[in-house]
Amino acid sequence: MAKKKKSTNTSSTIALNKKARHEYFLEDKFEAGISLQGWEVKSIRQGKVNLSDSYVVLKKGEAYLLGSQIQPLNMASSHVYCDPERTRKLLLKKKELDKLIGATEREGYTLVATAMYWKKCWVKLEFHLGKGKKSHDKRADVKDKDWARQKERLMKHKQR
Structure with a gap:
């Protein structure tokens, strides 16, 4: 008899940055x-x-990750200073770091954190290379979302 494999995908989302898709x-x-x-x-x-x-x-x-907040627990020990907004070092390979340095310095990209999640027993951060949106780009995105919502409503009423 063959043994069943356990699923190795045990990732679950901790936090999301929903503003990132709107701003970049x-x-x-x-x-x-x-x-x-x-x-x-x-x-x-x-x-x-x-x-x-x-x-x-x-x-x-x-x-380094800046601007993220991890609030300390109420029951934290008194001998440890808990800074909720400290800078946290990110663990990346040298090849990835070189690519990121080139994109940010030469091409003017920003590195935006979008999600934090568990991957097995480790905390991982997902971030993207992003370029800032102008206000007219944001209006176009809102217009597309509204049209998609209206389209769904029309299709729902047609099926009845």
Whole structure:
């Protein structure tokens, strides 16, 4: 008898940055591990993470996450200083870092954090290369969403 394989896909979303798709044209997607402290992992398990207004910065050949907030638990120990907005180092390969440095310095891209999720037992950050949208681009997106919503309503009423 053959043994059944257990599913290895045990990823679940912790936090999303919904504003990112509205504010930026998102292009290439990257995944990075995050260097965290113990209290941060406990807070992430409780879901106390905010990724809105967060972005990735490249300094001295390394990537850092800025603007994300991980709120400490009420029961945190008193001898550990918990800074909810500290910069967190991202774990990337050298080849990926070189690609990101080239895109941000030469082509004017921004690195925008879009999601944080569990991948097996590790916390991963998904971020994209993005270019900022102008106000007329945002209006076009809203117009497309409205038209898609109206189309769904029309199709729903037609089927009845």
